[in-house]
Amino acid sequence: xxxxxxxxxxxxxxxxxxxxxxxxxxxxxxxxxxxxxxxxxxxxxxxxxxxxxxxxxxxxxxxxxxxxxxxxxxxxxxxxxxxxxxxxxxxxxxxxxxxxxxxxxxxxxxxxxxxxxxxxxxxxxxxxxxxxxxxxxxxxxxxxxxxxxxxxxxxxxxxxxxxxxxxxxxxxxxxxxxxxxxxxxxxxxxxxxxxxxxxxxxxxxxxxxxxxxxxxxxxxxxxxxxxxxxxxxxxxxxxxxxxxxxxxxxxxxxxxxxxxxxxxxxxx
Amino acid sequence: xxxxxxxxxxxxxxxxxxxxxxxxxxxxxxxxxxxxxxxxxxxxxxxxxxxxxxxxxxxxxxxxxxxxxxxxxxxxxxxxxxxxxxxxxxxxxxxxxxxxxxxxxxxxxxxxxxxxxxxxxxxxxxxxxxxxxxxxxxxxxxxxxxxxxxxxxxxxxxxxxxxxxxxxxxxxxxxxxxxxxxxxxxxxxxxxxxxxxxxxxxxxxxxxxxxxxxxxxxxxxxxxxxxxxxxxxxxxxxxxxxxxxxxxxxxxxxxxxxxxxxxxxxxxxxxxxxxxxxxxxxxxx
Numbered sequence: 001x002x003x004x005x006x007x008x009x010x011x012x013x014x015x016x017x018x019x020x021x022x023x024x025x026x027x028x029x030x031x032x033x034x035x036x037x038x039x040x041x042x043x044x045x046x047x048x049x050x051x052x053x054x055x056x057x058x059x060x061x062x063x064x065x066x067x068x069x070x071x072x073x074x075x076x077x078x079x080x081x082x083x084x085x086x087x088x089x090x091x092x093x094x095x096x097x098x099x100x101x102x103x104x105x106x107x108x109x110x111x112x113x114x115x116x117x118x119x120x121x122x123x124x125x126x127x128x129x130x131x132x133x134x135x136x137x138x139x140x141x142x143x144x145x146x147x148x149x150x151x152x153x154x155x156x157x158x159x160x161x162x163x164x165x166x167x168x169x170x171x172x173x174x175x176x177x178x179x180x181x182x183x184x185x186x187x188x189x190x191x192x193x194x195x196x197x198x199x200x201x202x203x204x205x206x207x208x209x210x211x212x213x214x215x216x217x218x219x220x221x222x223x224x225x226x227x228x229x230x231x232x233x234x235x236x237x238x239x240x241x242x243x244x245x246x247x248x249x250x251x252x253x254x255x256x257x258x259x260x261x262x263x264x265x266x267x268x
Numbered sequence: 269x270x271x272x273x274x275x276x277x278x279x280x281x282x283x284x285x286x287x288x289x290x291x292x293x294x295x296x297x298x299x300x301x302x303x304x305x306x307x308x309x310x311x312x313x314x315x316x317x318x319x320x321x322x323x324x325x326x327x328x329x330x331x332x333x334x335x336x337x338x339x340x341x342x343x344x345x346x347x348x349x350x351x352x353x354x355x356x357x358x359x360x361x362x363x364x365x366x367x368x369x370x371x372x373x374x375x376x377x378x379x380x381x382x383x384x385x386x387x388x389x390x391x392x393x394x395x396x397x398x399x400x401x402x403x404x405x406x407x408x409x410x411x412x413x414x415x416x417x418x419x420x421x422x423x424x425x426x427x428x429x430x431x432x433x434x435x436x437x438x439x440x441x442x443x444x445x446x447x448x449x450x451x452x453x454x455x456x457x458x459x460x461x462x463x464x465x466x467x468x469x470x471x472x473x474x475x476x477x478x479x480x481x482x483x484x485x486x487x488x489x490x491x492x493x494x495x496x497x498x499x500x501x502x503x504x505x506x507x508x509x510x511x512x513x514x515x516x517x518x519x520x521x522x523x524x525x526x527x528x529x530x531x532x533x534x535x536x537x538x539x540x541x542x543x544x545x546x547x548x549x550x551x552x553x
Contacts, residue, residue, distance in 0.1 A: 009357055010364055017371040020426065021378065023397060024386045036395050083282035090275030098279065105290035107539040109487030111508040112532035115515050115525050116296030117289070139289045142282060171274045200379035202490040203508075207516055218381035222494045232389055239382045250377040251370050258373075261431065262438040 021243070028236035035232060048237035057212060058220065058238060065217040065242075068130050068205075069198035072137040073191050080145030081187065085175045087146070088153035089161050099146065106143035110203045113139060121208055128210045136204045141194045148193070148260050152186030153179060189260040192253055196246060217242045294532070300525035307519045319526040328502065329527060332510040336534070339417060339492075339506060340485035343424045347481055348474065350425065351432030356462075358433065359440045376430040384494035387423045391495075410496055413503040420492045420504055424485065432477045439473025440466070472545075479542040486535050507531040 027035070029044040052058050087095045117136050118127075126132030156179060164174035180187075202218040209215055215223070221242065224235050250257060269277075301319055305312045323329050358368055375383065390397045393408035409419045443466065451461050467474075489508040492498070498505035498513070505513075511531060515524030 006357075006361055009353075010361065010368060013354060013357055013368055014371050016426070017368075017374050017430065020383075020386055020390060021374055023390065027389060038397075038400065079281040079285060083279040086275040086278035090278070091272050092275035092279055093272070095279075098283065102282075102286060104539060105286055107483055107535060107542070108290060108294060109508060109528070109531050109535050111487065111489065111511045111515075112297050112528045112535075113290065113293035114512075115300055115521050115528060116293040118515075119296075119521075120293070135285070135289055138285050142285055142289075146282060171271055172278075175278075196377065200381070202379075202381050202494075203512070207512075218379050218490070221379075221385055222381045224385075232392075232395075235385055236389065239385055243378050243382055246377045246379070247374055250373050254370060254373055258369075258434055258438075262435050 024236045024239055028233055028240050030233060032233065048231075048233035049241070051231075051234050052238045052241065058241075060213055061215050061217055061220040062242065064130055064214060065199055068133045068137070068216060069195045071131075071134045072141055072198040073194045075134060076138060076141045076145040076194050077187060077191055080142055080190070081149055081180065081183070082175065084146055084149035085153050085179060087150045089158070089175075089179070090171060099150065102143035102146045106140055108139065110139070114203060114207050117204070118207055127208060128214050130209075130214060132208050133201075133205060133216070136208065137198050137201060140197060140201075144193060144197070145190050148190045149183065149186055152183050156182055185256065188253070189256045192249065192257060193260055196249070199246065297525045297528050297532070300521050301529045303522045303525075305520070305522040305525075307521060315522070319523050322523065323526050323530060328505075328510065329530070331502065332505050332507050332527075333530075333534070335417065335504065336486060336488070336506045336508075336531075339421060339424070339488060340482055342418075343421045343428075343485050344478060344481045346421070346425045347429050347432045348478060350429045351436050351477065352470075352474075354429065354433035355436035355440055358437050372430040372433055374430075375427050376434075378427070380427060380490040381494050383427045384423055384491045387419070387426070388495055391419050411500050413500055416496050416500055417504045420495050423491045423495055424488065427491065428481060428484070432481060435477045435480075436470065436473055439470050442473075443469045475545055476542070479538055479545060483535055483538050483542065486538060487531065507534070 026041060028048050029046070030037070030041040031043055031045045031047065034041050034043070086092050087099065092098075113136075121127050121132045121136075124132070160178055160182070161174055164178045165171070169177065199216075200218060201216070202222065205216040205219045206222070209219065212220075221235070221238055224231070224238060302314060302316060303312060304315045304318070354372060358365060358372070361368070378386070388410065391399070391409040393399055393406065393411065396409075398409060399406050407415055409415045447465050447469075448461050451465055456464070487508055488506050489512065492504050492506055493509050493512070496504045498509045507527065508531060511524055511527035514520050514527055518524070
């Protein structure tokens with residue numbers, strides 16, 4: 001009786017989580033004429049996928065997203081790791097205030113910063129350029145990097161840093177040669193989170209880009225349309241294409257991601 | 269150079285970037301809210317609190333505020349309730365726990381825009397699964413005032429319940445097992461243990477999840493904008509969507525910024541609660 005209840009609960013939970021996405025996969029495989037059916041497609045086809053990639057436009061969009069997300073990740077890790085090390089191990093005045101300020105900044109509604117950023121990006125000539133997205137993405141990515149990496153550097157034994165200093169390392173050498181390699185797992189977790197959040201970002205990308213060839217994945221999917229009816233199979237195919245890498249990445253690194261996501265939330 | 273100086277040098281780039289992409293634009297938005305500033309007319313002049321006076325008289329603003337508050341309250345309550353069920357299930361079962369944990373991450377990993385599109389198809393009035401599965405009159409969920417906002421809530425709940433579940437699961441795992449066992453020995457049933465031991469001890473995690481999700485819900489943009497665009501008849505227009513339309517569609521940077529600052533103030537109240545909950549316990553050791 002109890003086992004039956006658990007089994008039902010498990011089935012319901014699994015359906016809730018995965019069902020809608022599986023339906024999207026089915027939609028992407030259905031030929032046009034079977035789109036109104038409930039049953040499994042009798043003649044599954046990859047035609048929608050071929051149509052999505054027709055004319056290179058969508059491949060370009062994916063490349064854009066990949067470039068923006070990678071650059072954001074690299075930038076945030078580079079300046080974030082150095083700062084996190086200093087916050088964790090050096091006597092920086094006001095470090096509590098800085099971490100609090102970073103957390104506060106990550107909670108800004110993006111709509112409250114988008115206007116001046118738009119004017120700034122336009123003035124710098126970066127409007128409709130992918131480079132114009134990387135810095136705004138630091139608004140949410142850098143605070144996350146600082147928090148997760150500071151926690152990681154704090155977990156490393158303080159004696160490591162002291163020993164390196166006694167052996168003649170400068171603070172930077174101690175960071176670069178001793179602590180950074182040991183913090184590699186933290187860098188991976190942070191990098192993945194920043195990459196996923198940047199890949200998924202919508203409001204800034206919608207505002208700061210205008211031409212179709214400079215769009216990122218979320219903008220392209222939101223504005224996906226054709227001159228005829230809504231191309232549901234194509235939208236579904238595009239959704240599956242951009243989501244599958246994320247789902248695989250997430251599942252492969254699930255333990256790390258979960259610890260990174262919940263670290264800030266439950267220590268309190 | 270002293271360690272202190274080097275430390276300052278090391279945090280300088282991060283501080284500079286944060287100042288440039290967070291502090292400068294937020295101050296800029298507040299400053300713009302005191303101007304009449306319309307890009308296409310090259311008009312930009314100081315008007316003091318005129319925009320704010322307009323805002324308090326603006327029925328569309330109040331309606332957007334109510335929509336946002338309703339959306340946040342209903343969505344976050346549902347996410348906490350469902351998230352708690354998921355967390356208890358993940359904590360309790362042994363067989364298939366890995367499978368469920370992996371499945372829970374699927375909605376989390378899906379981009380919000382994609383999940384809005386996915387549900388847009390499920391809610392499609394002609395071919396959507398929802399319309400065909402629900403008994404009774406066919407309702408056009410996305411085109412009917414009163415229904416559309418709840419459709420948006422469904423999307424938000426689906427997408428973010430996993431996050432809540434993971435936070436609550438971490439909270440559950442921090443509760444010593446002995447407490448439940450001792451209570452069971454004293455004759456307490458599972459429900460009694462849940463109510464008298466688990467839930468009180470889970471309160472910090474529940475509070476953090478609630479405020480964290482509340483923050484996100486108050487600034488919601490992607491999910492609703494892609495699903496309904498704020499329609500029908502502006503019934504799903506949240507504060508962020510109204511501000512976005514005023515800023516980018518009408519090009520009215522003065523009034524748009526005023527709405528954006530109002531959004532910021534609402535979110536800040538919640539953020540202050542969150543900081544108060546989390547920061548003091550994480551001071552450098």
